[in-house]
Amino acid sequence: MQPIFEVRNLKRAFGGLAVTNDVSLSMAPGDRVALIGPNGAGKTTFVNLVTGNLKPDSGEVRIGGEAVTGVDAIGRVRRGLVRSFQVTRLFADMTPAEHVALAVLQRSGRAGRLFGNFLGMPDVMAEVEELLGKLGLKELMHRKVSEIAYGQQRLLEIAVALALKPRVLLLDEPAAGVPQSDTGRIEQALADLPADLAVLMIEHDMDLVFRFAKRVVVLAAGAIIFDGSPSDVTKDPRVREAYLGSYANASHAA
Template sequence: MTEALLQIKGLRKAFGALVATDDVSLTLRRGEIHALIGPNGAGKSTLIKQIAGGLKPDAGEIWWGGQEITALSTVARARAGLGRTFQISALAMDYTVLQNAVLGALGRQGGVWRFFAPVMKDPDLLEAAMAALNRVGLADQAHRRTAELSHGQRRLLEVAVALTLAPRAFLMDEPMAGLGASGSKRLTGFLDDLRHEAPILLVEHDMDAVFALADRISVLVYGKIIATGTAEEIKAHPEVREAYLGEEVPG
């Protein structure tokens, strides 16, 4: 069995009486895409925030490359190689596409702040930023203000910013949102290749993309994982079909 780079053990997070993640355990193996699916409000984004370090779990452990990182900050996890794209855009809208990508590349150098004008003349940062933009098809938009991009283009820019960090694994929260059919198809192909560079924990509502991409799928319902398996196993799982895929299972 392929080695697990990321291990989640018994993670729990409650907000008052609402239990958002309830004893969640899962792994992300090298070279795979592990999709996390579930209805709205199932706790998917809350789980991703805990893995990324933005939200402290009430119980459980997070292990990364054989080391426990449960108490590490978001920045420390990013520096350790855990890359993230967000469900809600975290881009600097008044900056250009290239400026956003350069800031990501700067973070790879340790996040030491430098005056912005010199940063934009740094050949190494510019090269890393443009390479990432080229990979997602945004090189021709480099000097455009980010606020002028379509929603789908902003999603691609978020992926490019994550790429500049050269992460060892990706956490992706609904990267297909707003892309449309052609954009989703293109990003699906890109992620299919990207898994060989770094594994991906993928939260996604586009089930065509999930079933096309995922080596394994975990289904989260009311904070609990009710099933983990291949696409075919998940499609055939009675509890999943009833709770999430919206199908009535014959008695």
């Protein structure tokens, strides 16, 4: 199948230190890929390079076959590459309905309209109610975000991303900071993601990785050291070394 998302030989160095070192990755529609790696592996830099928040020294990023390396972050979102944030970035004074409506309006080119209100736009409201309903947030749709629980805010992050109708979704630790009791709802939301959507999830929680991903990519010291099935990842000697190394350092520092 034609890849929907491709990264070719991506390189980026900071002061001589190669933080992303010749990374190549390809995803097809419907792929469920987990990107893992020890702390300092270069995951955040990789995400910033892919989303257009950082320019690579060399290499190429493609969305739907189109090279977007020279396209800024906003342009990449408009081409279907959408991300969620590790720490929720929501508008505290706005409601879940407003968040999703803003995303829907932006996607449909109506966010710049000077008159009218989304509450009076049946198509926008239908989509807002459907998305928030699916994620169990409909009851809270008119509450301020600062008044809803953190787990629900994480779900709203997913709702906003989905409202943009992405082709490639980058989920940055979608369950980070959520109490154990609430992770089930988030896992359900991940399981219910559209089947044709390519999803790249950056995650530390290995249980979640194994339940969600059909493919695992391991990043260490800026390079991909493993790209394969979840069942093989723990057996791979390089992966074990990368993780054990970081554990050894951590215990030494402690």
